Amino acid sequence: MKNVAVFGAGRIGRIHSANLAALSGVQLKYVFDPVPAAAADLAQTLGAEVASIETVLADKSIDAVAICSSTDTHSDLISRSAAAGKNIFCEKPVDLSVPRAIACGEAVKNAGVACMIGFQRRFDPTFNNASQRLLAGEIGNPEMLVVTSRDPGAPPVEYMKASGGIFRDMLIHDFDVFRWILCSDGDEAEWLSATASVLTDPAIKAVGDYDSTAVTIRTRKGRLCQINTTRRAAYGYDQRFEVLGSTGMLQCGNHTPTEVVAWNANGIRADKPEAFFLQRYAAAYRLEIEHFFDCLQSGKPFRTTVADGVAAQKLADAATQSAATGQPVQL
């Protein structure tokens, strides 16, 4: 039985807590949240105790912590948890600052603990199936990747101010997908060009951010990746990618709530995609926590490490710079 504590009882903290509480061999022992009522509510629902960070880290029976708190607390909690000898699951990103993210990696390494970063898309059944088939050679050598990543609506402008900008906040996932799909053989980004606009809401411009972006990455081997994103797709949450290889293409579509198709005088209508990430990635969140504990048990390496978090963060920084200057970045 692994004893676990969760830091953060917000939206994503509740998801991870419920998923890990449902795993056999895992016991959710503590919940911490700066808002006591949030911690208490989640702890009660899942039969856990509310505890302070200090209590959690001092409890020798705790094997692992899940860091689901706000982004600005990640690096501190990683360092302290590592120092206390806890294995760590941390929601992306590691940190908005690449140097601090790198420091987290070193803290983890020095402490000899395991640390997984929650890039849940790698656990999406559709995306993961494509990745496995690509690795198995089904389409030969990968050549091009087109990522479509669109949110159904923008977060509050207040949130955006502290988010690090759309490239760090939203495209961080897409940069990880790029590395996962096009760089699995050690290839890496060599050249990145980004451009961006504000097309949906002037308030986004007022805080110095964008709502629409177009990023291109070329790797050392000459592979090409294009990412298109928007904060506001009228039809909902659109998460697709397609990877072209030398002998074929693997195309990943959206998940939909049902397989009902309605035929009438206006056409033939299927479901739009799942509403947002909690729905689309419900299975992915479950599978990534399962993976975390499976690896802790078996000693196998995590699919997503601090190094992946750092690498994605570097791409996000490069894209931010490229969009600001209008010039590409050499990596």
Added chain:
Amino acid sequence: MKNVAVFGAGRIGRIHSANLAALSGVQLKYVFDPVPAAAADLAQTLGAEVASIETVLADKSIDAVAICSSTDTHSDLISRSAAAGKNIFCEKPVDLSVPRAIACGEAVKNAGVACMIGFQRRFDPTFNNASQRLLAGEIGNPEMLVVTSRDPGAPPVEYMKASGGIFRDMLIHDFDVFRWILCSDGDEAEWLSATASVLTDPAIKAVGDYDSTAVTIRTRKGRLCQINTTRRAAYGYDQRFEVLGSTGMLQCGNHTPTEVVAWNANGIRADKPEAFFLQRYAAAYRLEIEHFFDCLQSGKPFRTTVADGVAAQKLADAATQSAATGQPVQL
């Protein structure tokens, strides 16, 4: 907290047990199975106790039982559980004999307990969504229903011998779908014609059963239903229906493991359907048990009752007779 016992620790018993054990407010207390090792294994996995039928029925703390044992035990367990004042969830069918199924309904009624029959297709997200949209008037008045219901492979011939035949064993679900979709306004089957063949395995003929069937039902209002089934679809488990209404059609497709589409020189290939009923109806099994306890809690009526089980059984009997004689049956 509702205390529950499960009768039957086979394939479907394990599914229902796991689902009800995961419900908040529900406690799986007892497991019974004629094979002690099966009961012990399931009980241990889910933290329940092994108990005899007698112990279960004598325990006043037990609110409900889930009957997941072999078909020939259903009617006896329903009667005894009802007499003991337990609420009942019973896997389909009620009984292979219509009179015995009717008697079960009376036993339940006399005892004043609640009894739900497990026609899980009514809880499939896709099928249920279509049903709700039909009821909401999206396609006007229903006129025709085409049901495609195909298994990936036949069960052992030994099983088939005791199964009551393909119409009672396999099409019982399709007959319930027919009633659910075409008869929600009180319409009923008036005329049924069935024909059947053995096309996949002579051993099936040797035990007097069929592997391929074609059933047509006309209702009192003149609505038409066609059902086609096979025991062996080479591409897997195929569960679809489409209902034509006066202003449109609702078409229910299969669920697939992923949304990956592979493009190569041979064409564009999507996933085949989920492998079999445990995969396709995983969500449905979960939702029907949830519905059972929701209704127990709220007092709302079940979506599928003994009367539904009896009605489907009558259609299965009529189809069996029609296929044997080559003549239609007036209902």
Added chain:
Amino acid sequence: MKNVAVFGAGRIGRIHSANLAALSGVQLKYVFDPVPAAAADLAQTLGAEVASIETVLADKSIDAVAICSSTDTHSDLISRSAAAGKNIFCEKPVDLSVPRAIACGEAVKNAGVACMIGFQRRFDPTFNNASQRLLAGEIGNPEMLVVTSRDPGAPPVEYMKASGGIFRDMLIHDFDVFRWILCSDGDEAEWLSATASVLTDPAIKAVGDYDSTAVTIRTRKGRLCQINTTRRAAYGYDQRFEVLGSTGMLQCGNHTPTEVVAWNANGIRADKPEAFFLQRYAAAYRLEIEHFFDCLQSGKPFRTTVADGVAAQKLADAATQSAATGQPVQL
């Protein structure tokens, strides 16, 4: 150069005339229609002459005639054209009377001319591709066929009165599809059951016809076919079939005007099918006339003969009888 005359300048006559006029090596010489203005208009459009039936048949330079006139004139025109030594393309059906249709076959045989019946669905690119792949063994031995055949709206009741009824007027095509797909190895229908309703317009009932039908056919080899039709599908002209074989299934979908898919807050919407038969079967009409002249040139047999017309007519008669009596028909 083959010289051709067309009998009938109505809707279908105009289609066939335009298609044959566009063929290289074919000259449309004459057009006949009982309505002189119709004949004149078509003749002028395509650079042909208006002529009487007698003139056409007496002209030794005429190699072939295309009979596109009303159904009740087919058998007479076939007999006279055959007697005059003309090769014949005749729109379906041969005749509403099976004996007269058989007599046409004998007239053709005795005269030693070639006669093709226009079952255009066999030339539809999608349906024909499925047929060829079935014959090539792609799905093994055919076992079941499900035909969905729905019109967007009923013809005028006046037309229906003289049409021979829905089975002879509309399902004649579906019966031919059944034979084409399930009976290509010499298998034949053995048992047929039909039922039908009036669900869309009481006026149809008043003239003794139906608007909705459900037909089941079992062949000597035990193959099963189900056909569902309606005169009024709110979403348009729906022409699909799927054939299950021992190793797979071939499923034929509708053709659509475009491949545009619109995503919005209500879902993901594709085109409904082509409006009606002139649009859906535009390519089929072109290809069947091409086939007619190719066969005349090469001496190869036609894909659809008078015998096919007679066989489909017998099934239509059987279905008419079955729907009227409520009893199946042994064939």
Added chain:
Amino acid sequence: MKNVAVFGAGRIGRIHSANLAALSGVQLKYVFDPVPAAAADLAQTLGAEVASIETVLADKSIDAVAICSSTDTHSDLISRSAAAGKNIFCEKPVDLSVPRAIACGEAVKNAGVACMIGFQRRFDPTFNNASQRLLAGEIGNPEMLVVTSRDPGAPPVEYMKASGGIFRDMLIHDFDVFRWILCSDGDEAEWLSATASVLTDPAIKAVGDYDSTAVTIRTRKGRLCQINTTRRAAYGYDQRFEVLGSTGMLQCGNHTPTEVVAWNANGIRADKPEAFFLQRYAAAYRLEIEHFFDCLQSGKPFRTTVADGVAAQKLADAATQSAATGQPVQL
């Protein structure tokens, strides 16, 4: 009756000739080709005469010419035809040199003749339907365009040497699609970044060209366009685009030879796209020639003019420069 001459009896010349010969009111009078046998063959097939350029231009009865000869002859033939007072249909591109293309536009303007450039994608039923629905406001204001444009295989390296490079030879169509879809309200490209690789054949690198490209364009209004292309898609000719608007998305899929879907143990397989441009754009080629003569008749403006050709050429030049330097181009 419009009399027409065709310059060029190669692959595309034969397509256009057959299409215009089939139009009512249009007479193909002359065919010219530097290879006499090619001209003679085409002329004979369609009942036209072989003639020299001089003869064509001197013949007062000729209303229009269709320039389907090699790219390097376009500007000369446009100028001479304009000077001779002929209306002009010219295959894309106008000329590989922007200044010469601009000069063509002036020659046409000065001569007062009409000149249409053959960007056939604007006449593809799917693409054109999307364009019309976009213009009708179905998805609100356009924001992003993703164009996937992939050939099934590279042309001979010898051809590539003289082609002007992949951006001018292949993406010229995609640049026109960009302008057609995103700039219909007068918006224009403001910033373009291109990168490219050789991933399929080193011989392409040897002649200084690329086989894989990724282009991003930002317009003055901040709209974003991404184009991805390859010379070699293993699954065939892939021609899609999707345009995101403020209230939805229009997605244009490939055309396929049939609507057959095969289900077997490996999955569910649909047709791959039409083989190459002659198949995919068969309808488009027919419709653009029809449009040309309709406009000549009615005096309405062409959908694609020399100015469109020049604008696309400028984007191709910019992309060529950007890919070579690694720097974006301001337009």
